[in-house]
Amino acid sequence: MVKQGIQIFCRIKPARGKSALYDFDDEDDRLSKLCFVVPKDQAEGFINNKKEQYKFKFKRVFDQQTKQDEIFENVAKDVADNVLSGYNGTIFAYGQTGSGKTFTITGGAERYVDRGIIPRTLSYLYDYYAQHSETVFTTHVSYLEIYNENGYDLLDPRHEATKLEDLPKVALMEDSEQNIHLKNLSIHPANNEEEALNLLFLGDTNRMIAETPMNQASTRSHCIFTIHVSCREPGSATIRRAKLHLVDLAGSERVHKTGAGGTLLTEAKYINLSLHYLEQVIISLSEKSRQHIPYRNSMMTSVLRDSLGGNCMTTMIATCSVEKKNLDESISTCRFAQRVALVKNDALLNEEVDPKLMVQRLKREIQELKDQLNLSGEQSSEDLTEEDIEKLNSLIKYFLEETDPEVTLNVGADMRKINECFRIMKKIILNRPSPAKPERSIEEDKAEEEETEVATTHSPNDNKDMKKLKDIIRQRDNEINILVNMLKKEKKRALDAVNQLENGGQLYRSSPSQNDMQNGHHRPPSRSRHRSIETSQSATSVDKSYQLNALSKNPENPSKQGPSVKDSKRILGDMSIGRQEAFEIFRRDYAHNVTIDDNKHLLKQRYSEAKQYGQQVNESRLKINQLKSQIEHHRMQRAMQGLSNGEDSNEPDEVEQRLRFEIETEKARYKETFNRLRVLKTEIEHLQHLLEKSRIQLQKDFEIWWAEEAARLQAHQSHHHKKREHPPPREPSSAWRTPPVSPLKPQVPESQSRQFAGDADIRKPVLPPAGRHSASGGHYPKSHQEGYSSQDTQNTQSTRKPRSFGPSIPLTGDSKTDADIVAFMQARQNLLQQRGQVPR
Numbered sequence: 001m002v003k004q005g006i007q008i009f010c011r012i013k014p015a016r017g018k019s020a021l022y023d024f025d026d027e028d029d030r031l032s033k034l035c036f037v038v039p040k041d042q043a044e045g046f047i048n049n050k051k052e053q054y055k056f057k058f059k060r061v062f063d064q065q066t067k068q069d070e071i072f073e074n075v076a077k078d079v080a081d082n083v084l085s086g087y088n089g090t091i092f093a094y095g096q097t098g099s100g101k102t103f104t105i106t107g108g109a110e111r112y113v114d115r116g117i118i119p120r121t122l123s124y125l126y127d128y129y130a131q132h133s134e135t136v137f138t139t140h141v142s143y144l145e146i147y148n149e150n151g152y153d154l155l156d157p158r159h160e161a162t163k164l165e166d167l168p169k170v171a172l173m174e175d176s177e178q179n180i181h182l183k184n185l186s187i188h189p190a191n192n193e194e195e196a197l198n199l200l201f202l203g204d205t206n207r208m209i210a211e212t213p214m215n216q217a218s219t220r221s222h223c224i225f226t227i228h229v230s231c232r233e234p235g236s237a238t239i240r241r242a243k244l245h246l247v248d249l250a251g252s253e254r255v256h257k258t259g260a261g262g263t264l265l266t267e268a269k270y271i272n273l274s275l276h277y278l279e280q281v282i283i284s285l286s287e288k289s290r291q292h293i294p295y296r297n298s299m300m301t302s303v304l305r306d307s308l309g310g311n312c313m314t315t316m317i318a319t320c321s322v323e324k325k326n327l328d329e330s331i332s333t334c335r336f337a338q339r340v341a342l343v344k345n346d347a348l349l350n351e352e353v354d355p356k357l358m359v360q361r362l363k364r365e366i367q368e369l370k371d372q373l374n375l376s377g378e379q380s381s382e383d384l385t386e387e388d389i390e391k392l393n394s395l396i397k398y399f400l401e402e403t404d405p406e407v408t409l410n411v412g413a414d415m416r417k418i419n420e421c422f423r424i425m426k427k428i429i430l431n432r433p434s435p436a437k438p439e440r441s442i443e444e445d446k447a448e449e450e451e452t453e454v455a456t457t458h459s460p461n462d463n464k465d466m467k468k469l470k471d472i473i474r475q476r477d478n479e480i481n482i483l484v485n486m487l488k489k490e491k492k493r494a495l496d497a498v499n500q501l502e503n504g505g506q507l508y509r510s511s512p513s514q515n516d517m518q519n520g521h522h523r524p525p526s527r528s529r530h531r532s533i534e535t536s537q538s539a540t541s542v543d544k545s546y547q548l549n550a551l552s553k554n555p556e557n558p559s560k561q562g563p564s565v566k567d568s569k570r571i572l573g574d575m576s577i578g579r580q581e582a583f584e585i586f587r588r589d590y591a592h593n594v595t596i597d598d599n600k601h602l603l604k605q606r607y608s609e610a611k612q613y614g615q616q617v618n619e620s621r622l623k624i625n626q627l628k629s630q631i632e633h634h635r636m637q638r639a640m641q642g643l644s645n646g647e648d649s650n651e652p653d654e655v656e657q658r659l660r661f662e663i664e665t666e667k668a669r670y671k672e673t674f675n676r677l678r679v680l681k682t683e684i685e686h687l688q689h690l691l692e693k694s695r696i697q698l699q700k701d702f703e704i705w706w707a708e709e710a711a712r713l714q715a716h717q718s719h720h721h722k723k724r725e726h727p728p729p730r731e732p733s734s735a736w737r738t739p740p741v742s743p744l745k746p747q748v749p750e751s752q753s754r755q756f757a758g759d760a761d762i763r764k765p766v767l768p769p770a771g772r773h774s775a776s777g778g779h780y781p782k783s784h785q786e787g788y789s790s791q792d793t794q795n796t797q798s799t800r801k802p803r804s805f806g807p808s809i810p811l812t813g814d815s816k817t818d819a820d821i822v823a824f825m826q827a828r829q830n831l832l833q834q835r836g837q838v839p840r
């Protein structure tokens with residue numbers, strides 16, 4: 001047992017605003033002191049005026065410029081090593097919203113170098129496995145989200161098509177030994193790094209899909225990514241199993257700070273409650289006299305029970321933001337960390353003897369002993385019976401098929417049986433189609449996949465038909481998903497209608513547009529936290545299956561990733577024409593375009609590098625094979641010469657030695673290039689994931705922007721009606737705003753804006769400082785989040801024109817339908833303008 005305190009680290013996020021005064025010094029490898037300076041007269045918030053300096057001790061403090069690889073090397077690597085040795089590990093990030101927890105644990109959403117602890121740990125583990133190929137490792141992964149005290153399985157395949165509240169909740173079960181088991185949390189095998197990263201990506205995407213402006217899951221939920229590792233040395237019946245929890249906690253700010261109400265307040269209370277219980281557990285653990293540790297009070301503390309004072313080596317990263325306005329939260333984060341550091345864990349080596357393996361091993365030993373006894377006895381000279389041979393055949397089959405290196409072929413010490421085994425094996429080897437190939441490149445794997453597909457079919461026509469059928473089945477599956485979704489919505493609508501009728505209320509203020517009904521777009525008017533998920537659900541389910549397919553089957557075409565025109569077509573599939581038009585403009589001027597383009601460019605570059613490496617690997621292999629044939633040829637020549645000269649030398653001569661040396665050199669080159677190719681493959685996959693995430697984010701940002709515009713327009717319409725009835729003194733009319741404009745791209749030419757906005761007011765939005773966050777984590781110009789600034793109003797006054805669509809449009813009351821109607825009117829107006837039927 002290893003008794004160890006929880007290790008605490010502090011990471012300071014790069015400051016954007018005015019930074020508070022802070023300082024730190026590294027005393028040695030194990031101690032850094034961090035000090036915040038709050039001049040008494042400037043102390044704000046809950047920090048009182050008693051103190052000027054707030055000092056904290058950490059194992060290490062990472063300042064603003066610290067890179068992700070440094071964090072991995074200094075924080076996560078040791079934990080991963082301990083997991084490989086059989087000790088449970090936990091790394092959790094704690095800090096206020098926006099202080100960099102997700103960035104640290106999972107990584108940034110834009111660049112490959114920003115990948116966080118989870119992907120880096122996975123790479124590290126699989127590299128380790130590759131270097132210790134004699135040991136048998138197995139890896140499984142699970143991904144749990146805790147939202148409002150309910151647990152959800154982020155790897156549940158139903159996530160895409162089902163509302164969060166309809167998904168089975170993860171339930172806590174406790175066995176007689178008080179071990180916690182999680183019901184409904186799936187655990188997935190991950191045979192290689194790619195599979196593990198795909199699972200991480202799938203979970204993150206599911207988390208993103210469930211997010212709406214009303215539910216910023218990443219901020220308000222706790223997420224636990226768990227890697228289960230088991231390993232067994234060859235010849236040993238002992239298995240070591242360890243779990244590694246990588247935890248991204250919800251934002252730790254206090255309720256009063258969030259200024260939240262309604263759902264947000266409920267969520268904030270839950271978060272505060274669960275973090276409060278976490279604090280209680282930590283306090284109880286740090287006070288030696290306390291017997292009862294209140295783990296059961298919250299789901300998060302129950303799940304992390306082992307990590308907190310139990311059988312685990314635990315590490316905490318306190319993430320701090322040193323902008324002045326965040327100083328009080330950063331100080332409370334550090335205070336919490338100091339308490340955490342007092343907690344002692346008892347980590348055990350999780351070793352167990354597998355009884356099945358033990359029995360097998362003992363049986364083998366008994367057999368070996370018997371055989372040794374038999375060896376000295378007499379050997380039978382009778383022929384083997386059919387039955388004996390049959391038995392040997394099945395023993396050999398099992399021996400060859402079993403991947404476990406420990407399995408042996410045990411036929412006793414009977415020479416007749418041993419000889420028969422050699423005969424059977426020789427037959428098998430001779431009948432094999434081709435010898436085992438060395439490690440292969442991506443291209444080769446792909447080529448073989450294609451070959452296998454061809455080989456398993458009878459003729460080219462059959463092959464084509466089969467492919468077609470497969471495509472149809474895939475398409476049908478997607479369609480069924482979409483239909484099931486629509487049916488669900490319709491069923492809910494019908495139920496709502498019945499309820500409303502029963503309550504004597506009106507069904508809706510007006511019926512939805514035909515277009516919406518056909519497209520499954522109609523939603524009841526009440527705002528639920530799933531409203532915007534529903535609209536994108538059908539498209540997303542199709543997209544995601546496409547994407548995962550694309551990842552594994554078609555990594556060649558980077559243009560298929562990210563929000564390209566093609567992607568927008570996919571997204572647009574079920575949108576009305578007006579929305580499509582708006583979406584195209586939104587996409588063109590999206591604030592993230594520069595990053596997306598950069599990533600696409602990088603991806604292209606990486607593809608061509610991978611291609612080059614692939615070619616080099618193939619060339620090396622070819623050369624090695626040629627050199628081998630040359631050696632064989634040379635040997636044959638020597639043997640023949642030897643025969644004719646009457647000499648018989650098996651010693652390699654100079655020529656052979658040179659050829660061997662060349663083989664070794666080529667092998668080294670092959671290995672090096674192959675390793676580079678492997679690293680490149682991981683980067684390519686990561687870039688693909690980033691681009692896919694950008695695409696989902698674009699879609700979500702568009703939905704939010706669209707809803708906001710529709711609401712604004714509706715408000716404007718009703719205001720307009722009122723004004724006509726009671727004309728007020730002249731004042732500037734409100735506007736249909738242009739979509740967010742990329743801060744780094746030229747603005748939409750006015751003519752294009754007009755094309756989108758019809759004859760509506762055309763305004764140039766104030767350009768924001770680079771990368772401002774939208775409610776959904778996307779980037780919007782400031783004006784689009786908080787209304788227009790006065791500067792904005794001044795800038796645009798001169799460019800405004802009054803809106804006119806001819807006769808006033810009857811609106812329905814449903815914001816989405818109304819927005820579609822207006823968009824349609826605008827499109828119509830554009831057409832008429834193009835034909836010169838109305839003045840421009």
Ligand SMILES: Nc1ncnc2c1ncn2[C@@H]1O[C@H](COP(=O)(O)OP(=O)(O)OP(=O)(O)O)[C@@H](O)[C@H]1O
Pocket residue numbers: 012013014064095096097098099100101102103104108109218219220249250251319
């Ligand atoms: N060390 C860092 N270097 C560069 N950017 C960072 C760093 N830490 C955080 N960021 C950026 O700051 C923003 C907020 O970070 P992040 O989402 O990780 O915060 P968080 O603490 O997880 O917030 P939440 O509680 O809302 O999930 C992101 O855009 C992220 O990329």
